[in-house]
Amino acid sequence: MAGFRDNTTTTLAAALKDQRVTRIVLLTNYTAEKDTWPNQQQLPGTYLAINRNVTITGAQGTQTVLDMAFKLSAALLCGSCRLTVQNLTVANERRGNGSPWDFFVGPAGSSKAAIIMKDIIRLRYGCTSANASIIVASALKRPDWLPGSSSGSQEFSVEDVDFQGHMYPQSLVSLDYAADIPRTVQEGRGAFGGYAVWGLNVTQLCMRTVATACLETKSVDACVNDLIDQALAGGQSAQQQQQLPPGLLAAAIAVPLLIALLLALAAALFISRRRKQQQQQLDALKQQQQQRLLQQQDSAKQQLVTPGGKSGASVGRQFGTDADPETGLLPNPYAAEGSSSVLCQGPLAGGSCWQQACLTSPIVGSLDNQEVQFGKLLGQGSFGRVYRAYWAGREVAVKVIDHDSEAHASVANEVELMLSFNHPNVVRALHCLTWTHHKQADVQPACGDSQHSLKQQQQQQQQQQQGTPAALANRSRCETWLVLEYCDCGTLHQIASEWLPGEECDEQMLERLLLLRDAAQGLAALHAKNVVHGDLNSRNVLVASSASSPCGMTAKLADLGLSRVLQQHATHRTTQTVGTMSHMPPELLRYGRMSTAVDIYAYGITMYQLYTGEEAFRNLHYGQFYNAIVVQGARPPVPPDMPSDYALLMQSCWAAEPGERPGISRVLQCLDSMIKERRKRLSIDDTSLPPPEHSQLQPWQQQHRSSKSSWVPLANSTNGKPDEGSCSGSHSGSLPDVAEGTSVTTGVTQAAATESVTQAPTSHFPAVPVAAAAAAAQAEEHGNDIHHGAFI
């Protein structure tokens, strides 16, 4: 706790509250305590009022640190009050975002309230230099809890130039952004939140500014955070260091040192964990290779065809579907082929390799033969090819992913997550093999000598962990084979392309709703385990035949967070956009904030795409898209012929505020009641939907897609879900009213906050979920992070 001096020693909040106090001196570094400030989301309308001119200062020449932190609190300056902050280093504990001044507000429209920064060192690793930031700041809506919020957008202007001193570059902070002001202009002042900010002798605002090229492809916050990462990794340029005043120079040396120390500590922890894991992997590998060698000696029958190997004769072969009545296994279509064994010759041509890791889903059970026999190419995504294949007596799809050894741990994490799911509406991952490839010269002799290979592997892994330049230059290429449940009907996108766009035909609508319901069930399974898909769109939903499904097909979620992880490690720009931009909600675009509510937004856009057959915002480039979604709050146009219940659910899913979107269980309830209504119209007299498919591994080889129009009456069973009939839109005048979505930022794995909800029975829109928002705010304040496609 810091002390203050003005006849008394007290907290900053108490001193500001006391209207007699006009000068507050910070005796020590201070970080605003969240408990001492009124929280606007818990106590709306109670803000700390400042009704006089007041100065907060550090002792002369000390540059004490004032960290206002980011709180959902506000101190309200009167219309003509001036808050002067001087002789301080101003910080904000939030990483990329937030000016310290977003804590203070003035009355809407006030031109006289002002915050004056004087003799301030304000350190900010990254700022944006885009002119667009002014537009964004201008159009920002004041949050409901701020005074004068009814007045709409923030005001922002650059006028009465007044900044002095060294600035890098000369810039003006407005909310989360810094706007460039040409050096010829003598700095400026901006008005926002009902007050003007003046900077007098402000020595440093931004260490670096974001390149416009980054802003063209990523969100502002993602770019700022990238910049911070670079700064943390590489430090600042010598030129910039020369410009620093002595106090700042000391800070500039101490801070990176501290950060380096922390990083070293984290790296040491990480390395020791990885070593342990790798030792385990090596042990397992050793065992497998020994077994494999024994098997090879016993039998020369097992043959392997690889996508890059001697597979020409096999590619394009169709599988039979006659399962052995006793074992339930399919005959091997390649058994008679004379293909050569590539054990330890590897899928990557021209060098040696070894099988580095091998994971099998617990749902598969023990296996005698894990070799993969490849069939025809099914498709190609941004990060690999997908083949039809035969594995362990099953017809499967194998995703072959190219990556380098650096990405291996992240890929393995995502794969492990996929292997852990066993739900009928999530594509099952059955098995995974990773091959690591080294140049022939690096590995002598060629593998086959498993002992030698293991030793080499250990050495190389050690080198890589140590990050020596030679090892980094020699970073190995890897190929991961992810064995997946085969989905014989393609993607939901392909299925939807056969529908007549926009036509409200009950049968077609029912099929659409049933498949959407499947996808929602998949999401519910993910969200129940605190996993966010993070890249939901109709191309990432696969469809398989299912005799037990009313429309003969079941939709299953694919991909989870794999694509995103691969993109993070990509050394080249892919031609396709990962994390389809059109499905990204404002909070993800703006703050990189990932939560279950991100999936719900994407679900709404998917509903639009499935109804209209059109990609939302197809022709917009990134800047236009960002402006439309984040700044203007635009959404795709609702077609006039779209049924009102469908439109209502879709629109509630893409609500701007994550807390206003329905939770996945509410989405399911709505879909159930919509399905029920269509079934009634089609005179299908069963009153309930079938329960979710049993989550055991199904004998896929026995599933065949029936004709899409061959409607099977729904089983007469109950799903046990209450049907409150409140999703029928204009009929009942209400909307889904359960809000979910812990608001958290991307990055680290952790537990989600439990939420309660506020119901809005009569309103067209759900009430703001106070507890949920508070939990979200708390999560944010505590730096709670999640990672899409990962446990939260």
Ligand SMILES: Nc1ncnc2c1ncn2[C@@H]1O[C@H](COP(=O)(O)OP(=O)(O)OP(=O)(O)O)[C@@H](O)[C@H]1O
């Ligand atoms: N389990 C599967 N069963 C049947 N076909 C599949 C399976 N997984 C993928 N496919 C097919 O392979 C194609 C490529 O899939 P992949 O996941 O590599 O890329 P994508 O999802 O289309 O693109 P991206 O990786 O860029 O998101 C899919 O469009 C689909 O047609």
